[in-house]
Amino acid sequence: MASAYLEFIRIRFLTMLAYRVNYYSGIVVYALNIGVYYFLWKAIYGDASQLGGFSAAQITTYVAVSWMARSFYFNNLDREIANEIRDGSVAVQMVRPYSYLLVKLMQGFGEGLFRLLMFMLPGLVVVMLLFPLSLPAEPWRWLVFFLMIWFSFLINSQINLLTGMCAFFLENNDGVMRFKRVLVDLLSGVVLPISFFPGWARTVLEWLPFQAIAYLPGSVFTGTLNGPEIGYAIGVQAVWSVALILPILLMWRVARRRMFVQGG
């Protein structure tokens, strides 16, 4: 059975390989994004040496590595699920002898793996040449970072499963999906580290799952989180990735019972 799931990863990986335009346009967009944010942050810092706990060099690294990590954990599982619910093909998939949600997760992972190897790693090399990054010297920090973005993928995908399944309950969940997308980009810390937010907002954000997606791994990589804080950060990620299983299963159970196929 496990090999069947591995097969889903492989197939998605190969599918991604077939669509080159996405790949090239993605490279242009991420390079531009990192460039645009690099100069934006340079202007924000001006002469200041430290803001929100980040030095100017650290924020550059943070922005670059966050965007690169985003290319790995980002996926459109919510849209895929919503489309399959809307056109009714989810019903066929439910009959098959596998877990629909797990298959989606595997497909997302295949996509992420593709971007990690073909995109993130070469991209990081290019960005390193273009911008002055301060990369961690300790090899273990790299290992911890790669462990943490694996959790990022998991949590982000779980949130995508939840938003995608909203299509069971709403005739049209485009708005919800767009809402989620903006929310994740803002509150996960890709564009703005959580430590820049005012105190009260920070307290709220620390109780939400989003910071576990980008802020925590990015901070460990840039070295603003150290020592026991790193263990704590991984703990937060682990707790969220377990805690999110519950609403997903709950929603799935209810959805299966009240499912009706539109059109079809």
Next chain:
Amino acid sequence: MAVTDKLLFSLSLFREYLANYLKTKMTYRADFWVEVLSDLMFNAANLIFIFVVFRHTAALGDWSEAEVVFVYGYFMIPYGIFSCFFSLWDFSERYIVKGEMDRVLTRPAGSLIQVMLENVDPPQLVGSLVGFIIMASAWASLGLPVDWYDPLVLIVMVLGSVMVYAGIYAALSAVSFFTDSPTGITPLIWNIQNYGRYPIEIYNRTIRFFLTWVLPFAFVGVYPASFFLERHQNFAMAWLTPVVGAVVMFVGLRIWNLGVRRYRGAGS
């Protein structure tokens, strides 16, 4: 058909499509508000970025917070109008992969106009309204004078900016005709709409050149808005907005038509 006839014809189509839109929307009333909310959320997120950043610094380059907010408010106006008429988010999936384009092409109206009208999304105009209010309040807090010609200039600038957007996205959507990828350039569309809202001076020459002459997003925000900002007035670039808009629109339409000619249908 004469040009005016064609225009009138398209306008009458627009009325029909709008009526249809309203009928379908009234069946899903909750959607309407979720959509308005999610679109405003997108702009709110960007404004939050500006507000949070300015808690840590007094100026961006030599632009104050109110000036940056002003530019953002301006940006929201053409962006809202553009999104109302050009919500081609899943163009390649719906029209190319599923073959809807076949249906469009058999009808006696411009293909781009039809695709636009089928996806018309009026809730987006709420964003324009909010943008206008933001711009007006920044206008007041900056103590800028209001000249009699300002409203007219604003209309010209907004039209120019909308054309810049429309041209770029018509061209980008047309890319789907040349490839058969399923998600196509949707992520691209999502990601690049953010450029051109910050003072162009903060970028290096490469990016400045890129945002001015290659993907001229600077003309949907900072250049046209600078007309009204006394301290950053840049008449030459501001007045280039309608010109660049017309050129980009023309090029975009040409690329679209080129793509349509290449389209062969996806089968099934």
